[in-house]
Structure formats: C-alpha cells, structure tokens
C-alpha cells in the first residue's frame with residue numbers, strides 16, 4: 001500500500017485531537033455509535049497502557065466479557081491491535097495472552113525548531129521505531145522546512161512501505177497554530193500566517209495535523225509520561241527560544257478560542273523586564289531563559305543533560321545569583337498558575353526541568369500554595385519524564401487521534 005492511499009482516505013475534519021468526538025445525535029445513541037465508542041475506548045486503553053488482558057480491559061471499561069471478546073476480535077481484524085503477552089499478574093505469576101496496539105500502524109512525528117528539523121517514525125502504542133534529524137545554522141523559512149522534511153521522509157519511505165502502515169503525520173511548531181493547521185505566528189522561526197499543514201500535506205502526500213509544541217508535549221506527557229495518573233495537569237516547557245504551556249483538564253487539552261489557550265510563557269512577570277520575542281517586556285519567556293547562564297558558562301549551546309551537569313558543579317557566584325533570580329521569577333509564575341488552574345500536577349520540561357533539578361525545594365514551595373480559604377493542597381511538581389523521546393512521539397499523537405476516535409472508519413486496512 002502506498003502512503004497516498006492511506007492518506008487520502010482520511011477526513012481532515014476538526015483538529016480537536018485531544019478528545020474523543022461525541023457522535024451522539026441529539027439524545028439518541030444508536031447501537032452503531034455505542035459500538036464505535038467502545039472500540040475507541042478499548043483501542044485508546046491499549047494505546048496508552050501497552051498489552052492488557054481481556055479481563056483488565058473489562059475492568060477498565062466496565063463492559064462484560066462477551067462484549068470485550070467481540071470488540072477485541074474486531075480490532076484484531078481491523079489490523080490496529082495484535083495478540084501480545086501481558087505482564088504476569090501477582091499471585092499466579094503466569095503471563096496471559098492479551099491484546100496490544102499494533103505498532104506496525106505508524107505516524108510521523110515531525111518537529112520544526114529554529115536549529116533543527118526532526119522526523120520520528122512512531123508506532124501506535126508510543127514506540128519510536130526510528131528518528132532522523134537535520135541540524136540548521138539558522139531558522140528555516142517555511143519553504144526550506146518543507147523541503148527538508150520531505151527529504152527526511154523520502155529517506156524513510158522504503159522502510160515504511162515494506163514494514164508499516166502509515167496513517168499520517170503530526171507537526172509540532174513553536175508558535176500559535178490555529179485549528180486548520182495554519183501558523184498564526186511563530187516568533188522563534190520568524191513565521192507569520194503560514195498554512196504549514198497544507199503545504200506539508202502537499203509535499204508528503206499524506207494527511208498532516210499541526211499544533212503548538214507545548215500543547216502537543218502536554219498531551220503526550222498526560223498520556224505516556226509523569227502526568228498519566230492526573231486528570232488535570234499544567235505543563236510548561238522551556239528553552240532558548242521561550243516557554244510554552246499546555247493545560248490538560250479532564251484529560252483533554254484546553255484549547256480556548258481558536259486553540260490558542262496555554263500561552264503561559266507570555267505571562268508578564270516584570271513590566272520593566274527584558275524584551276520578549278512577542279514585542280512586550282518582561283514575559284516569563286524572556287525572564288526565565290538559559291541564555292544568560294550559557295553566557296556566564298561561556299557556552300553557546302548545551303543540551304538538557306549537559307546543563308544539569310554544568311550547573312551542578314558551577315561555583316561562580318554570578319551563576320548562582322542568576323540561577324536564583326530565575327528560580328524566583330519562575331516560582332512567582334507557578335504560584336499564580338496553580339491558583340488560577342488548580343492542577344493536580346505541574347510538569348516542567350526542557351530548561352525548566354533543569355531549574356527544577358537545581359532548585360526543587362524553592363519551586364516546590366511555590367506550588368504548595370494555600371489558596372484563600374482552602375486547606376493546604378497537594379500539587380505534584382515533576383520533571384517531564386520522557387525528555388527527548390516525548391517530543392519525538394508527541395506530534396505523532398495528533399496523527400493518531402482520528403484513528404483512536406473511530407477505529408472502524410479510519411483504520412488503514414492490513415496490506416495483504
């Protein structure tokens with residue numbers, strides 16, 4: 001099967017990839033709709049949790065044994081799940097034959113950053129099969145980005161055609177992306193009003209869904225990372241090019257008007273502060289940024305792990321003072337966010353994860369705020385779990401969304 005055949009069968013639809021669409025018409029729910037919702041629930045369950053026994057699926061969904069058997073059989077026939085051994089359960093210790101998402105059903109997770117374009121081949125269930133990256137010395141124009149992405153994907157085609165069934169691609173962009181996949185503005189890239197999903201779709205010949213990188217990261221962390229037990233979480237990812245936020249409430253990404261909610265990096269924390277890429281002064285993105293620390297360390301660029309080490313051994317008082325200043329600013333912002341959104345968990349990713357490792361106690365105090373009139377509450381403060389792997393699989397989640405919502409309507413047929 002060619003990639004085009006798979007791609008063309010897809011309805012672009014809305015980009016509300018975060019939640020299952022409700023297909024009930026009025027108050028009437030047909031058997032067909034119930035079946036579709038149940039298939040979707042079972043597929044999501046094994047997508048997020050890995051191999052599960054039929055009895056575990058029954059317990060998680062509340063459906064009876066014969067219904068589960070029928071649903072699992074149908075998902076196997078659709079070629080989106082496979083039989084798989086489940087982990088041994090405590091008392092008997094014998095692995096049983098369960099069902100898992102079929103990781104031969106794949107999506108491309110594409111990411112564009114000012115200094116790189118990367119493409120990951122991700123299987124249903126969150127397996128990263130392979131990944132390629134193209135480093136850049138300056139931010140790519142939209143045209144250049146599409147060229148690079150296309151050549152990276154071309155390099156994967158033979159492997160994809162031979163071994164996998166491709167459902168589409170997801171693109172994570174450091175900027176505001178509307179529901180049609182148009183980048184409204186992406187200051188780190190210098191992009192403005194670019195119909196990037198459409199352009200990439202034409203170049204690749206498959207369906208492309210685009211979204212904000214922090215929103216995409218928040219959903220992936222909620223599904224596969226440290227946020228998986230939390231219904232409500234606040235995610236903040238930071239780097240040289242600013243801070244992005246994502247809010248997941250009731251396990252659904254908070255989108256806001258046009259999908260622009262969660263731009264927490266442009267919360268003003270000091271009206272007389274440093275100039276931000278958005279044009280204002282004193283945004284969190286401008287005030288909490290690795291650039292001043294890199295300068296003090298005499299380095300141009302460091303990845304997360306390297307920065308952990310360098311800051312851990314730094315004894316220069318100027319570095320300590322700058323680190324403390326930034327942690328104080330971040331603490332102030334976190335206190336405000338926790339009061340505004342009351343999340344169960346706050347997850348810090350990228351550079352902000354580095355700050356958390358360097359100053360866990362100070363930042364913990366900031367999230368354990370007692371809101372007016374309330375008893376002390378417990379907010380988990382965690383460093384993003386998956387680091388770079390998260391941002392590889394995260395964009396692919398957007399491409400899997402329609403299949404997860406409607407396995408019958410959208411399953412790529414097994415290529416036999």
Ligand SMILES: [Zn+2]
Pocket residue numbers: 265266276277278279280283285
């Ligand atoms: Zn700003």
